[in-house]
Amino acid sequence: MNILISNTSEKPIYQQIFEQISAQILKGELQGGYSLPPIRQAAVELQVSIITVKKAWEELERSGLIYTVTGKGCFITELSAEEMIQKRHETVLKQMESDIAYYRSFGLRLEEVIELLRTVYE
Amino acid sequence: MIMLDVKNVSKKFEHFQLDNVSFQVPQGYIMGFIGINGAGKTTTIKSILNLITVDSGEIQIMGKNVAIHEAELKQSIGYAFGNVDFYTRSRIRTLTKVVKTFYDNWDDEAYRRYVRKFKLIEDKRIAELSTGMKVKYSLAIALSHGAKLLILDEPTSGLDPAARDDLLDIFRELVQDGEISILFSTHITSDLEKCADYITYIHEGRIVGSAEKDEFIDTYRLVNGKVEELEGIKERLISHRVNSFGFTGLIRADELPPSAAVNVAIPNLEEIMVYYSKKEAAHV
Incomplete structure (x- = not known):
C-alpha cells in the first residue's frame, strides 16, 4: 500500500488517504482480504494524527471498500x-x-x- | 476516559484574565493548545499544574481535583518545555539523581531506555544541551515516572524543522498505545496540522473553540471577493483585509450567506489565528 501525503494540498489529509487507498483497491492493486494496519500504528507511520486515520478508515468503510472485524482489524472487501x-x-x-x-x-x-x-x- | 477536564476556570489579574476557560483532553490523544503570545496559554497551564490558584472553576485530572490531590496527581503528570533553566551547570546524571527522588514510581530501566532512545549524553551539563535535547530530557524524566498526562509548553519553539519533525514523531509514538495524553501548547500551528487530534484555541483569555481538529477548522471559511461585495458581508466577518485583489476575510461557516458572490476556501490553523488576532477588541 502506497500513500503520499501533501501538506500543501487543499484537500484534508484524511481525504487524501481515503482517495489513494480507494484508488488502489479499485485498480486491483490491493486485493480483497488484505488487512489494513491498526489505526494508531498507521498514524505513527504516516506521521498524521490518530483521528485523521480513523476518519479515512471510516470513509472507506462507508464506501463499502473495507470492513471491520471486532478485535481483529480492518480488511479490504472482496468485490x-x-x-x-x-x-x-x-x-x-x-x-x-x-x-x-x-x-x-x-x-x-x-x-x-x-x-x-x-x-x-x- | 477524560484525562484532563478544565471546567469554567476564571482568574483575574490586573491587566489580563482567564474568562470561563473550559476544555477536555481524552485519554490517548494529542490536544493542540493554540493562541498568540499573551492569549493565556501559559496561565492556563499554570492553573492545571496548580501553580496559581484560580478564582473560580475546577480542574480535574483522571477525575480528581488538582487543587485537592496535587501531590498525588503530580506523580502522573509530566511537564516539558523548551527551556530547562534550572541547575544549568549540573550534569544530566546529577540532576536525574535529584529529580528521581521526587517520584514514587520511578523506573530506572525506563529511564535508561529513553536516554538511549533520545541519545542523551549524561555527562553533559544542562547549559550545554540544545533546545531539542532539553525537551527530550524533560520527556525522559516524565516518561520514567510513568506520567499519563504530558503537558508540553511550546516544546518545539526554537527548533529547526528536522528537530521538530523528530519530536513530533516521538509524540505520536507516545500516544500510540492509547494510554498517554498530550496537551501541546504552541503558536507553530503547522506542527499541529500533522499531529494533533484535537484543537483548543484561546484568544484574550477566552476559549474560542475546542474540537476535533478538522471539525474546528471546518467551523471557519476564508472568503474573497470584490470590494463592492464587502459592505454586504463586513458585519459577519471576524476580520478582513482589502487590497487591489479585493477583500479577504475570515467568517464562521454558519454565518456565510448562501447567495454571496464570493470565493470560499478552507483556512488553515494559522490563518484562523491571524484573522482572529486582527479582530478589534471592541467586537470581542
Whole structure:
C-alpha cells in the first residue's frame, strides 16, 4: 500500500488517504482480504494524527471498500467484477461532478466539453 | 476516559484574565493548545499544574481535583518545555539523581531506555544541551515516572524543522498505545496540522473553540471577493483585509450567506489565528 501525503494540498489529509487507498483497491492493486494496519500504528507511520486515520478508515468503510472485524482489524472487501466496476464509476462520477462545475463556470456547452476531452484524451 | 477536564476556570489579574476557560483532553490523544503570545496559554497551564490558584472553576485530572490531590496527581503528570533553566551547570546524571527522588514510581530501566532512545549524553551539563535535547530530557524524566498526562509548553519553539519533525514523531509514538495524553501548547500551528487530534484555541483569555481538529477548522471559511461585495458581508466577518485583489476575510461557516458572490476556501490553523488576532477588541 502506497500513500503520499501533501501538506500543501487543499484537500484534508484524511481525504487524501481515503482517495489513494480507494484508488488502489479499485485498480486491483490491493486485493480483497488484505488487512489494513491498526489505526494508531498507521498514524505513527504516516506521521498524521490518530483521528485523521480513523476518519479515512471510516470513509472507506462507508464506501463499502473495507470492513471491520471486532478485535481483529480492518480488511479490504472482496468485490465481484461488477461491484468493482460500479464502485469505480461512482468514484469517477464524484470527480466529474466537481470538474463539470468548473467547465460550467466558463459557460461551456456539453458538446464543447466532450470535444475538448477528446483532444486531451487522444 | 477524560484525562484532563478544565471546567469554567476564571482568574483575574490586573491587566489580563482567564474568562470561563473550559476544555477536555481524552485519554490517548494529542490536544493542540493554540493562541498568540499573551492569549493565556501559559496561565492556563499554570492553573492545571496548580501553580496559581484560580478564582473560580475546577480542574480535574483522571477525575480528581488538582487543587485537592496535587501531590498525588503530580506523580502522573509530566511537564516539558523548551527551556530547562534550572541547575544549568549540573550534569544530566546529577540532576536525574535529584529529580528521581521526587517520584514514587520511578523506573530506572525506563529511564535508561529513553536516554538511549533520545541519545542523551549524561555527562553533559544542562547549559550545554540544545533546545531539542532539553525537551527530550524533560520527556525522559516524565516518561520514567510513568506520567499519563504530558503537558508540553511550546516544546518545539526554537527548533529547526528536522528537530521538530523528530519530536513530533516521538509524540505520536507516545500516544500510540492509547494510554498517554498530550496537551501541546504552541503558536507553530503547522506542527499541529500533522499531529494533533484535537484543537483548543484561546484568544484574550477566552476559549474560542475546542474540537476535533478538522471539525474546528471546518467551523471557519476564508472568503474573497470584490470590494463592492464587502459592505454586504463586513458585519459577519471576524476580520478582513482589502487590497487591489479585493477583500479577504475570515467568517464562521454558519454565518456565510448562501447567495454571496464570493470565493470560499478552507483556512488553515494559522490563518484562523491571524484573522482572529486582527479582530478589534471592541467586537470581542
